Amino acid sequence: MPDLEEIRSRFRNDHFATDATGVVIDSAEPGKAVCSLTLEERHMNGNNVPMGGAVFTLADIACAVAANGYFEKITVSQQASITFLSPAKGKRLIAEASCLRSGRTTALYMVDVKDELGTYVAHATMNGYVINHS
Numbered sequence: 001m002p003d004l005e006e007i008r009s010r011f012r013n014d015h016f017a018t019d020a021t022g023v024v025i026d027s028a029e030p031g032k033a034v035c036s037l038t039l040e041e042r043h044m045n046g047n048n049v050p051m052g053g054a055v056f057t058l059a060d061i062a063c064a065v066a067a068n069g070y071f072e073k074i075t076v077s078q079q080a081s082i083t084f085l086s087p088a089k090g091k092r093l094i095a096e097a098s099c100l101r102s103g104r105t106t107a108l109y110m111v112d113v114k115d116e117l118g119t120y121v122a123h124a125t126m127n128g129y130v131i132n133h134s
Contacts, residue, residue, distance in 0.1 A: 004028060007069045017061040021054060025065055031099035033065035038092050049087035050121070056082050059111040059124040062095035066109055067102075067128055075107050075128035082124040090115030105130050 002010070007028045017023045021043075026034045035058060037043070043054040059082060067075035097111040107128040113121045 001070060007065065010069070011061070011065060014061060014064070017057055021057050023058055023061050025061075026094075028065050028069045030070040031066055031102065033062050033069060033097045034094060035062040035065060035097075036092055036094045039088065039090075047087075050093065052082075052084060055084065055093065055113055055122050056080075056124070058093055058095045059097070059113055059122060060126070062097035062111050063109045063124070063126045063128075066097040066099060067107060072132075074131045075102075076131060077126060078106070078129040079127040080124060081126075082122055084122050085120050087119075088115040088121050089119045090117040092116045093121060102130070 008025050011025060012018060021037065023035050023037050026036050037058045039050055043050050045051040093113055093115055095111050095113045097109055100108045100110055107130055109126045109128065111124040111126065115121060
């Protein structure tokens, strides 16, 4: 089973999430992942709160790590829905992704995004299409 550094290496080619946005993979295990984003001026919208696209990118990569970090199959996004609940009050966003169901061809993941103060920023559900290597 890969360790955290191997997981991080596997996702280094997700350049928008890792390079442009600055998302960090904090932990991963089969079907679960925690990723974070330290908020900077570039992540803020005109109201000086994190832009929805930054929050969604964090949720999306957390789901990708949970779905693809440990499995011999590839899961790609099929559908995503995010509900923005509250503006972040802190300086760091944390996304926790978990698999609710992974079948032969589809999967369902849930991602909760909070700040380090506990503010519940967003809730996302993401459906994936499972592609087997064989």
